[in-house]
Amino acid sequence: MELSKLTQPELFKDQAYREIKKAIISFAIEPGAMLSERSLSDSLGISRTPLKLALQQLxxxxxxxxxxxxxxxxxxxxETDxxxxxxxxxANEVLVVELLIPRLDDKTLDRIEQLSKEITNEQHDALKVVQLDSEFHLYLAELSQNRRLHQLIENLTDHFQWFGMAALKAGKSLEEINQEHGSIILALKMRNPxxxxKAVLVHLDNTYRSISKNL
Amino acid sequence: MELSKLTQPELFKDQAYREIKKAIISFAIEPGAMLSERSLSDSLGISRTPLKLALQQLxxxxxxxxxxxxxxxxxxxxETDxxxxxxxxxANEVLVVELLIPRLDDKTLDRIEQLSKEITNEQHDALKVVQLDSEFHLYLAELSQNRRLHQLIENLTDHFQWFGMAALKAGKSLEEINQEHGSIILALKMRNPxxxxKAVLVHLDNTYRSISKNL
DNA sequence: TACAGTTCACTGGTATTCCAGATACCAGTT
DNA sequence: AACTGGTATCTGGAATACCAGTGAACTGTA
Known part of the structure; x- marks a missing residue:
């Protein structure tokens, strides 16, 4: 049996989707910019057909x-966005912890704590912190055992990351979020829904305040 | 100024999207069925390119x-789905009523009540009731002033409608939902979040029970 | 009969081509 | 100077052509 049969090559439309989204989030392409299908397909080295599919999903x-x-x-x-x-x-991160707590075991709890510590270590690099914060929340969403919820949270955190980047570009830095993650973890440990x-909401509210203040 | 400049013709991809989705929800196409791009594009009278975009969105x-x-x-x-x-x-319908109540005026409240009454009148036609129930919830979502939430609720109610159809096909009829809408409206009138x-949750839980019981 | 190998029709993925709407520019007119 | 009409050149929409992976059906063989 060949390996190539098992490892499907990534489709062009998926590559294009990832790359364009990354470019948007990182502000390599600026908000409001026009994307020409022809020049985009040229620079990505693919034809317009798979590119159109990527753009459709975006x-x-x-x-x-x-x-x-x-x-x-x-x-x-x-502001509306x-x-x-x-x-x-x-609403949906609250749902995540509701679904999460009944299924929580010590091993995954350790993993959660580890993710949180990684953020503490990177505290000096605001950009990195924003990225790791997304990963933290995405991991919690994974544990909810709800694929649609996971997908939704991914989209929302990606957008928040984008907004956060905009706030960083505006010059100011985001407040620290580590102790907030700490109180989420503490509540998880106690299995206290x-x-x-409440800890999740406090955390999100602070992030929101920090972002919208800096825009 | 020409009229044709104002009224944009609907794109083929959007037509195809609507038609295929309708066919799925109504069980004209059965769950698990294979959709061939070529035969689908033939029967819709369009080429594969716009069809692919419709399928991508689906x-x-x-x-x-x-x-x-x-x-x-x-x-x-x-069952997982x-x-x-x-x-x-x-989680998200609760969010709808949270956002809704502060913005509620008497006129829209009347409209809500009217929608509910339409359902009462159609009580004998289970299929129609399922459709009108979706409209009811979708209208509430509209009032939330959150486009993304509205879009999400639309997708979720459409899926529920699909599941409900499956339950109806399984032979049994859905329980009555009118008095449940009534208690939602009552709470809205009192501006009691x-x-x-609570009324929304009771309603959804009953719908869920009714659907999953009949599958 | 059972099985291995081949063929072939069918799938979606991708590239290319053609088309029409939209827009900016420019020349001619008033 | 302001407007009008034509035109060149953008845009994305749509149709088509071509390719490679897939799998069922067929066939010749042990």
């Missing part, structure tokens, strides 16, 4: 808007 | 799964 997920026969534009970051994503994250929810 | 939204070079398959309805969608709906949340 549009459904809220990264770009398509204006037929006019162009495809990276979304602007508006930040609020909407924040409201959704609030109410306390865990 | 995949992102969880209606079909694509297996490269093997085929595109309508998702099966599994029903649970996942239900968990998400619970806690009571409204």
């Amino acid at each position: 549009e459904v997920e809220g990264w770009v808007t398509s204006m037929p026969r006019k162009g495809i534009f990276v979304k602007d970051i508006t 930040v609020r909407e994503v924040f409201e959704l994250r609030r 109410a306390q865990a929810k | 995949e992102v939204e969880g209606w079909v799964t694509s297996m490269p070079r093997k085929g595109i398959f309508v998702k099966d309805i599994t 029903v649970r996942e969608v239900f968990e998400l709906r619970r 806690a009571q409204a949340k």
